[in-house]
Amino acid sequence: MRVGLDYRTVGTSPQSGISRQVYALENGLRSLPDIELERFTVAPLGDQTRLQAHCPAWGCAKTAMHQPHNRLRFEAGFLPRALREQRIDVYISTFNMGLPLPPKPKGLRTVVLLHDLFQITLNNYHANRLKALIYKTSDRLSIAYAVHSADRVWTPSQYSADETVRLFPKAADKVRVLPNQVDGFVELAADLTQYQLPERYWLLVGTRELRKNVPFLVDAWQQARRQSSAVPELVLVGSLEHLPEAQRTLPGIRALGGVSDAQLHGLYRQASRLWQPSYAEGFGLPVIEALSVGTPVAVASGTSLDEITPASAPRFSPTDTAALVQLMLDLSTQPDEESPEQRRQWAERFNQHAYRQRLAELIEELK
Incomplete structure (x- = not known):
């Protein structure tokens, strides 16, 4: 053929x-x-x-x-x-x-x-x-x-x-x-010392498309940070230009653009959790990439993210800010739902x- x-x-x-x-x-x-x-x-x-x-x-x-x-x-x-x-x-x-x-x-x-x-x-x-x-x-x-x-x-x-x-x-x-x-990463994780990242941070990958719902997540994160110092800083892979101007200079938020696969690998591995707040998602590649290196995830419910994410992973409404704030406060102090090995095994199905x-x-x- x-x-x-x-x-x-x-x-x-x-x-x-x-x-x-x-x-x-x-x-x-x-x-x-x-x-x-x-x-x-x-x-x-x-x-x-x-x-x-x-x-x-x-x-x-x-x-x-x-x-x-x-x-x-x-x-x-x-x-x-x-x-x-x-x-x-x-x-x-x-x-x-x-x-x-x-x-x-x-x-x-x-x-x-x-x-x-x-x-x-x-x-x-x-x-x-x-x-x-x-x-x-x-x-x-x-x-x-x-x-x-x-x-x-x-x-x-x-x-x-x-x-x-x-x-x-x-x-x-x-x-x-x-x-x-989604095979995970071939290259070893890069040394991220140059970025001077905090010991604990939450990660979000992709900022350009409206459906990624990034301003919604940043708003909830900002409110949670005001209520608890345990809420980690937020690292975005993308550009702050796609956020409302008032969110671009918030303390504890930063964006990294033009990262290589090895650097992205390192960002996933060091992150305390990946957040995926999309209100429309056809698959959700970053979720599987994070799981493939053992990193916990939390995803918005209602689209394909429901089916590609382990049942035990936290889910939240992509429109309910108050509920997301509470979830962030809870997850900032609670232990992870699964072991890194369980998350890696889940990612193997892809x-x-x-x-x-x-x-x-x-x-x-x-x-």
């Missing part, structure tokens, strides 16, 4: 959570017998990527790959012909949309990897209202087309699967769950072996 893989996300943001899953999918497919894998993407003229993937003759800046007009040019003008020429049997789009537009090559089966549906159900950061409207309309049409035309829709959680069926009921019989692969076993089952369906 010849499988084509949409590699555009890797070119745009090679270290993103979605790109990590593209790498996992690529390596998982290469490990399966009788699979020949080909990459398809857009790249600037002269870029090294053009030697490693099938690209159109025209070039495109990496930051512009997902602009609507460049997507249309790729998905309608290049991809159908390229898939026919390469005799691709199964094509997998990896970023919620991006399947080839008609005419569909004869015998081609398609899969869309639908990480979540927040592009069309929530508001996202854009330069202005017009741009937001253009992208939301384009994304809605593209996702609807992908879900409608795909032979299979793979989602990383049952929550995302249920949301897909809720919005697109006719797709119910082709939605499957492929949990993300390792490479589990991922590849499930991927093999899904590929078998397409033969």
Whole structure:
């Protein structure tokens, strides 16, 4: 079986959570017998990527790959012909949309990897209202087309699967769950001495997206700190610019940007607890990464975080500030719910072996 893989996300943001899953999918497919894998993407003229993937003759800046007009040019003008020429049997789009537009090559089966549906159900950061409207309309049409035309829709959680069926009921019989692969960290934890971190701190990873609900958590943390000196300082991986101005200079809060995997590993290991307050989450990669090194977590309830987190881990409403303040006061003095080893064992259910076993089952369906 010849499988084509949409590699555009890797070119745009090679270290993103979605790109990590593209790498996992690529390596998982290469490990399966009788699979020949080909990459398809857009790249600037002269870029090294053009030697490693099938690209159109025209070039495109990496930051512009997902602009609507460049997507249309790729998905309608290049991809159908390229898939026919390469005799691709199964094509997998990896970023919620991006399947080839008609005419569909004869015998081609398609899969869309639908990480979540927040592009069309929530508001996202854009330069202005017009741009937001253009992208939301384009994304809605593209996702609807992908879900409608795909032979299979793979989602990383049952929550995302249920949301897909809720919005697109006719797709119910082709939605499957492929949990993300989270292997923990290959590199040793970096020395974090340069950051002069406190002995105890709580950690939050990711600040940009509104759905991460960071200001809500910071507000509750600030109130808890006022009531008890036992509440640790708060370290954010991201930028303070995504917080309200009044929160950026609070005593005991700091943000670290541009951290390497080794540094992130160290931050997880040294943290007293990871907090994930998202009111919308398609999977929750930081939660599994924290658990994989034995660090306790506390998560907001109501989305995929419920299913990827051990039952004993603390949960809280993503809208009830008073309850979260009380939980923070309690957890600042209580012993951890589980041992580090129990948390690491839980994270194993998302390792490479589990991922590849499930991927093999899904590929078998397409033969």
